[in-house]
Amino acid sequence: MTLRTQPEMSTLPNQQYLHIQRRLHDHFGSLHWWPADSPFEVAVGAILTQNTTWTNVEWAICNLKQAEALSPERLAALPVNQLEAMIRPSGFYRQKAARLQNLATHLLEDWQGSLADFCAGPLNDARARLLALPGIGPETADSILLYAADRPSFVVDAYTRRIFERIGLLQGQEKYDEIRRMFMQSLPEDANLYNEFHAQIVQLAKTCCRKNKTLCADCPVNRECSFAKRGSSSVTQREFRNT
Ligand code: SF4
Known part of the structure; x- marks a missing residue:
């Protein structure tokens, strides 16, 4: 594949993230994530989407909506076997049911049921509270902070790693918090920007920058992108980690 010849990007590394975000925004526009009717539904979705596809999560959310269970009160009061049955389409349903009820119970007991209050205050403190809950890792915590609470906490996922390794801004060895810090130090502290950027990264991963096939010309x-400059149009497992 031959790409158009363009001048090398001359911006400093910390400017490249914003430069890339602008290009993605020009291409995809605003994507208005996260599709949900309430912040608590976002938090539930962030837990349900662990290790599964969003399509499977949608089935589980639909079941919870039909049972009017998408509030901390209703979710905490559900018999666990009923909750497990409702979220079964999302996989790992026993673990996830326990995580959901633990979050709901914690909100009710310590935060008067308010996810907004739980996620308020200094960002690092709110994030530490989320990470202290069983089964809430960094990606889930940041998804809840960003998409449920509108806090400027950048979400790093496998798509982010894949794309930015190919572009050349990540080497592949960086840990989650290191990548998150690189983004947050390079971008304005803006929850809406983080929201759109992550959504646009996911969109790019699903359209052009797929796991086993890249459509670099488009x-x-x-x-x-370093990968595109090398003129490759497909990806081998030897070149990239299996993300
Ligand atoms: S699709 Fe190609 S040009 Fe675009 S980020 Fe992926 S590897 Fe780079």
Whole structure:
């Protein structure tokens, strides 16, 4: 594949993240994540989407909606076997049922049922509270902070790693918090920007920058991408981690 010849990106590394975000925004526009009727539904979705696809989560959310169970009060009061049956489409349903009821119970007992209050205050403190709950890892915590509580906490997922390794801004060895810090130090502290950027990264991963096949000629960041500059059009497991 031959790409158009473009001048090398001359911006400093910390400017490249914003530059790439602008290109993605020009290409995809605003994507208005996260699709949910309430912040608590976002938090439930963030737990349900662990280790599964969003399509499977939608089935589980639909079941919870039909049972009017998407509030801390209703969810905490559900018999666990009923909750497990409702969220079964999302996989790992026993673990996830326990995590959901633990979150709901914690909100009720310590935060008067308010997810907004739980996520308020200094960002690091709110994040530490989330991470202290069983089964809430960094990606889930940041998804809840960003998409449920509108806090500027960047979400790093497998798509982020894949795309930014290919672009050349990640080497592949970085840990979650290191990547998150790189993004947050390079971008304005803006929850709406983080929201859109993560959504646009996911969109790019599903359209052009797929796991086993790249469509670099159609990609809005091909001029910034090391992989595209090498002129490859497909990906081998030897070149990239299995993300
Ligand atoms: S140019 Fe190709 S490898 Fe680079 S981000 Fe776009 S699709 Fe992925």
